[in-house]
Amino acid sequence: MEILRTVAELRAWSRGERGKGNTVGLVPTMGALHAGHASLIEAAVRSCGRAAVSIFVNPTQFGPNEDFARYPRSWEADLRLAGAAGAHVAFAPAVEEMYPAGGATFLEVEGIGDRLDGASRPGHFRGVATVVAKLLIACEADRAFFGQKDAAQVAVIRRMVLDLRIGTEIVVCPIVREADGLALSSRNLYLSVEERRQALVLSRAVRAVEALVAAGERRGEALVSAGRAVFAGEPGVRVDYVVVVDWGTLLPVEVAGAGTLFAVAAWVGKTRLIDNAVIA
Numbered sequence: 001m002e003i004l005r006t007v008a009e010l011r012a013w014s015r016g017e018r019g020k021g022n023t024v025g026l027v028p029t030m031g032a033l034h035a036g037h038a039s040l041i042e043a044a045v046r047s048c049g050r051a052a053v054s055i056f057v058n059p060t061q062f063g064p065n066e067d068f069a070r071y072p073r074s075w076e077a078d079l080r081l082a083g084a085a086g087a088h089v090a091f092a093p094a095v096e097e098m099y100p101a102g103g104a105t106f107l108e109v110e111g112i113g114d115r116l117d118g119a120s121r122p123g124h125f126r127g128v129a130t131v132v133a134k135l136l137i138a139c140e141a142d143r144a145f146f147g148q149k150d151a152a153q154v155a156v157i158r159r160m161v162l163d164l165r166i167g168t169e170i171v172v173c174p175i176v177r178e179a180d181g182l183a184l185s186s187r188n189l190y191l192s193v194e195e196r197r198q199a200l201v202l203s204r205a206v207r208a209v210e211a212l213v214a215a216g217e218r219r220g221e222a223l224v225s226a227g228r229a230v231f232a233g234e235p236g237v238r239v240d241y242v243v244v245v246d247w248g249t250l251l252p253v254e255v256a257g258a259g260t261l262f263a264v265a266a267w268v269g270k271t272r273l274i275d276n277a278v279i280a
Contacts, residue, residue, distance in 0.1 A: 001083040003090050007098075007138040010052065010091045014140050023048040026141035026168070028132060031055040032072035032186035033081045036176035040145040041085035043173050048143055052089040053082045054135055059095060060106070061127030072189050091139070098134055106130045109156045109163075115250035116152040116263060117274070120240050125156045132157050136168045143169045147176070149183050151261055151276045155250050175275075177203065183275045190271040199268045201234040202275040205242070209262045210277050218256045218279075220244035227264060240265035240272065247278065 004010050014024050025044030029037055037053075044051035055078055062068035075092075082090055106126055112118075113125035136144060146154050158170050176184045181203035182196070191199055205227040212226050227242040246253050247261040256262075256279045263276040 001079065001087055001090055003079070003092060004052075005091075005093055005097065007093070007134075010089070010138050011140060013089055014052070017050045018140075018142075022050045023143070024139065024141045025049075025051045025171075026135065026139045026144045027051065027053040027087070028135050028144065028146070029053060029055055030057045030071065030186070031078050032074055032189070033078045034176075034184050034186065036147055036149070036184035038081055038085040039176050040147060040173050041082060041087050043171065044143070044145045045086035047145075047171065048141075051087050052091055052139055052141070053087045054091040054093075054139075055082075056091075056093055056098065056131070056135075058098075058127055058131040060099070060130060061124050063121055063123060066121070067187075067190075072186050091135075098131065107133055107160060109160050112159055112250050113156050116241060116243065116245070117265065118152065118156070120265065120272075125153070128153055129156055129160050133160060133164065133166070136161070136166050141168050143171050145171045145173055147174075148172050148276065148278065149175045149185065149274065151247065151263055151278075152250060152274075155247055158248075181207065183273075185273060187271050187273065191268060195269045195271065198234055198236050199271075199273055201231055201237050202264055202266060202273055205230040205264050206262065206275050206277045213256065213262075213279050220252060220254050220256055220260075223256060223262060227262065231264075231266065236268075238267040240267060244279075 017024050025048030027040045027044050107129040109129050118125040208230050209223050209227050223244050224242050231239050242264050245261050247259050260279040265274045
């Protein structure tokens with residue numbers, strides 16, 4: 001696996017591969033890679049043949065009181081996992097490469113970027129949209145792969161790609177979970193043993209709502225109430241949101257249908273976690 005540090009190197013690699021008739025996939029990450037990331041890289045390799053993974057802790061998507069400084073960084077382990085999953089290139093730029101001195105351009109995805117995690121973390125999706133656009137432009141990939149766990153992020157990126165007519169196809173891959181149901185997240189590393197137990201309430205809420213939907217319940221209010229009832233059984237966890245929304249707009253829906261998202265976010269100790277299910 002080749003390690004690239006500059007946009008020029010990444011673009012040259014991608015153009016070289018596509019010049020040979022290959023299809024290029026990109027997996028944007030912030031490092032601290034786990035089996036969920038591996039599944040994205042493997043999907044990119046299967047779908048495209050040639051795959052690049054970016055490893056960049058993006059400072060602009062963190063608020064002033066968030067965890068940028070302590071966000072997990074595990075460079076050597078990340079390279080081993082990415083290589084084992086089949087990545088051909090690891091793109092690991094410095095902050096100065098992604099944000100040149102004097103840079104003044106940022107992307108706002110109005111409306112949708114202020115919903116769900118955007119409401120809880122002001123400015124977060126501004127940073128996400130900006131860095132993902134930079135990565136898509138740099139790599140010129142045919143497809144980019146994201147996890148469903150970050151469903152609100154996916155909605156923002158889809159809107160951005162559509163609005164800017166970026167030619168990269170956005171591919172969404174299923175949530176990867178631990179055996180007990182906890183959705184894999186780099187931030188799970190923050191959890192104490194007790195907090196790890198408490199964190200299972202997120203997946204329990206998701207499963208409870210999935211069971212209700214399977215039984216025929218489609219009223220958004222009833223599904224939200226069922227999710228909140230599960231959280232009420234774990235008082236040590238502080239709920240951020242429990243919502244039933246349209247996945248395209250992140251706006252609430254009264255009746256869940258195809259493309260509806262049930263999404264939850266909660267604080268377990270000092271760690272904010274998310275989970276969701278798509279209602280078919």
